[in-house]
Every structure is written in C-alpha cells, then in structure tokens.
Amino acid sequence: MPDLPSHISPVYSPRPLSVSSRISDYDLDHDPPNSTISPAFTPPSTPGTGTPASRREPRSTPVDTSLQRPPRLLETLPRVECVVRARIPTVTGAEMFLHLYQNNVDEKEHLAIVFGPHIRSKSLDDPRPGETEMDRMIRGAYTGRLHPGRTSSRVDSQPRSAPREPIVKPTPSTPLVRIHSECYTGETAWSARCDCGEQLDEAARLMSLPSSTGGVIIYLRQEGRGIGLGEKLKAYNLQDLGSDTVEANLLLRHPADARSYGLATSMLLDLGFGGDTGIRLLTNNPDKVRAVEGPNREVVVNERVAMVPLAWKTGGRKGIHSEEIEGYLRTKVS
Ligand SMILES: [Zn+2]
DSSP states (O other), rough: OOOTTTTTOOOOOOOOOOOOGGGGGSOSSSSSOOSSOOSSSOOOOTTTSSSSSOOOOOOOOEETTTSSOOOOOSSSSSOOOEEEEEEEETTTSOOOEEHHHHESSSSOOOOEEESSOOOOOOHHSSTTTTTOOHHHHHHOOSSSOOOOEEEEEOOOOOOSOOOOOOOOOOOOOOEEEEEEOOOOHEEEEEEOOOOOOHHHHHHHHTTTTOOOOEEEEEEETTTOOOOOHHHHHHHHHHHTOOHHHHHHHHTTOOEEEEEEEHHHHHHHHHHOTTTTTEEEEEEEEEHHHHHHHHTTTTBBBEEEEEOOOOOHHTTTTTOOOOOOHHHHHHHHHO
C-alpha cells in the first residue's frame, strides 16, 4: 500500500450544484482537446497505472432525490445471492475482494468488486445448511485472511509473522460506489471508441486511495448499453457511416440505453448499503442516481461524484485519444 503523508487531509468540498449540472460545468484545468489528436494510440497500460497521481479524495456534489418523481422502475427488486468471494491482489498494490453474484432474473454472473475489509455480503456470510468450515472458507465466507492450515472460517488464530504496517485511520466517509456496465471492447480489447476502461481504472484508483474507507464497483454484465456485443459492433458500423451512439441504437431498433439497475440496487442492499447508510455515487449521469436508489429508495445516494475524462482533465496529455471518443463523449455528456 502506498504511504499516506500524515498531513494529507481528505478534501471534501461540497458545492451547491444542482443534480442536473453537466460535466462541462465542472471547472476543468483545460478545455477538451482539439479533434486533431495524434493517431499514435497505445493500448491502455495495466489497470490503474495510467491515472493521475492525485491522492486527493474526489469532489462530491450533494444530491437529494426525495422530491424527484421516480423513473419507471420495476416494482420489486431482483433477488441476488453472493455465491463466492475471493481476495485479489491487484497490479497497483491495492487488494480487492471479488464477489460473484447469481440472481433470479438472468443467468449472468454479475460482480461486486469490493475495496476495503469492512464491506461484507450478507447472503455470502449467511450459514448454509450442512456446510462445513472448509466449505465456508472455499466459498469465501471467512473473516480476516486465509492461510495454510486454517480451520475456522470465523476465527483467524494465526499471529501475523510480517511486521504490521502502521495503521492509518481513515476518516469515516460515506462509501464510494460505481455502477459499471461491462464493455468488452473498452476494457479488454483496447478500444478507443469509449472510455469504459479508463473509468473502471479511475473508480478502482479512487476506492483504493490511502484516505479512502473503501468502496464497491458493481460490475453488471450488460454489454453495449444492454444490447449485447454483436449488436454493439453493428452500432459501431453505423457510427462509421455517420450516426452517433444514440441514433445507431435506434436504427437497430434498440432503446438508446437498455441498461437497468435493479440488480445493482439489490447487490448494494446485500452489501449493507440499505436504509440510512447512504452512498456516494461515481457518475456523470444524474438520471442514474435515482435509478440506482431502487423503486422505494431502498438505497439512498447522498452525494454524486463526477468522473471527468482524463483527456479533458489533462488537456489531452493523458487519457484516450481518438476521433471516435470525442463524438462519444459529446453524446454521452450532453
Ligand atoms: Zn465502452
């Protein structure tokens, strides 16, 4: 873990911006780059390493959707169950716990990427009839750390051999949450048509800051705004023929955005974020705030944290460079 200089205070400056503020209202250091950017595109480096070195907590905007008319959401939330969890050390040095969920509405394996040791899944921890301690440890329902010879899922009796790191007490803050929809092209195949890979890296970076109390990326398997990879590739061809993202989807007879967030709400509830706990939601999309809260505001978003594209933040020095990404971002934030 990187060291935290003791003088760093988590910067939190709520600003009286309305929920409908656009990304362009945020004071960026530079204007968006011109459209003539070098074609020299190198695939994204390992996750998290391409992001700026700022260790400051992100800026939040308070939100209150209690008076807002709810969007059309399904009346009942899906049922979800975390079936397995495992510790994953990452290339940035931060550790996370990958939680795999099953549910009663689709056959996909949705994920919760959990940073910090304090966030636990209720459905994972619940005892299962007839299971042994070994069963519990294999499915990840243990406290502390696994080590060879451990026999109890609940008590980690082994004294630590390595010297303990000095404990830096993080300032308690509302947990940071990102709802991220799968994007094979942007996250795995180095696509510069969208900024999904960059956003995933940035969310992980913010949640593993030394000053952070952790957070969760809910990773939903809804490729291409919910239309699937095959249809997304057709949409790309339409975009090369002159349509923007939204028009291309409509031409393919898909809704402009077919994503839904009920599963995310259920997963957040399972991870203990229901009721008054409140979350800080990392998003540029104000409509997503109310959708994530669920039909009866089962989860409450207290603050919204904007995600400014790296290329805008750095005047084009970092981030994704391509003709396509600029059109994409223009459509996305407008
Ligand atoms: Zn993408």
